[in-house]
Amino acid sequence: MKLAVFVNQYDEPAILDRLKADKFGIILVQNGVYHAAVKQNGQSSAILSKDAEFYALQEDLESRGFGSAELDPKVKVINYEGLVDLIFNDYEKFLWL
Numbered sequence: 001m002k003l004a005v006f007v008n009q010y011d012e013p014a015i016l017d018r019l020k021a022d023k024f025g026i027i028l029v030q031n032g033v034y035h036a037a038v039k040q041n042g043q044s045s046a047i048l049s050k051d052a053e054f055y056a057l058q059e060d061l062e063s064r065g066f067g068s069a070e071l072d073p074k075v076k077v078i079n080y081e082g083l084v085d086l087i088f089n090d091y092e093k094f095l096w097l
Helices: 014-018 030-036 058-063 080-090
Strands: 002-007 023-028 053-057 075-078 093-096
Touching (some): 002 080, 023 030, 023 080, 053 080
Parallel strands (some): 002 023, 023 053, 053 075
């Protein structure tokens, strides 16, 4: 199964540790994009240590003042068109947390 999870809050959902999939993606939207930013002490958000592909919605990053220099390199920035491509081409099931 190919599963993608939308994370829209900065609090890390505990359920992420229990989800299993052949292909696992985490899509950071709304306040969830704060996980994509590199911390001041160089530490990444714990969510980025998961075995997954990471995406962050460009519009949500921009509206919170993040530029590409502040983002963890594991995170791929996508726009709405890229999000539609993920939904229709890359993943079979979605979960909103």
